């Protein structure tokens with residue numbers, strides 16, 4: 590007679606073991622348009638609470654604040670491409686879209702030695718042409734399941750309340766590291782999410798089970814056909 594092994598769920602994952610988001614509660618906080626000027630404070634907080642995040646970077650700010658980008662990569666966060674200067678990709682020429690993506694890939698590579706593997710088109714705006722170009726770069730497009738509305742409320746309590754209201758297992762939450770109140774409220778928000786049993790992980794951790802291919806979009810927006 591042999592004893593059944595202890596269920597994996599009962600074990601606390603060690604730092605080296607990747608979190609399995611099909612087994613435990615995960616959430617991916619994502620920060621757009623940066624690195625913003627409060628990115629350093631945000632990185633300090635994430636480090637203190639051993640939380641991971643995903644940064645959808647804007648190439649022009651990667652160029653002006655490369656040291657934050659280097660830190661993001663070194664400290665285990667995920668880096669995504671959010672264009673170079675934030676145009677609506679559905680309103681510009683294919684050549685301009687390619688250039689926006691490529692310039693940002695190059696800037697991140699120069700700053701951090703790695704290249705983003707995910708694309709978040711500005712404003713979350715994409716169409717089949719944008720999808721084809723994302724595929725050329727080998728990247729799926731990542732939108733968000735819910736927003737913190739931080740850019741609109743700019744209020745610590747409102748940002749927390751909204752984020753906690755929309756937080757669900759495997760949520761991808763849209764935030765901004767240029768909003769001071771988002772960064773100010775992050776220690777308390779992280780503590781509350783952890784208290785609810787969430788693991789703060791990268792987008793790639795959360796979408797792992799989706800098996801996304803280059804050019805795919807996730808979550809699929811209403812009315813999207815391919």
Ligand SMILES: [Zn+2]
Pocket residue numbers: 621622671675711712
């Ligand atoms: Zn943006």
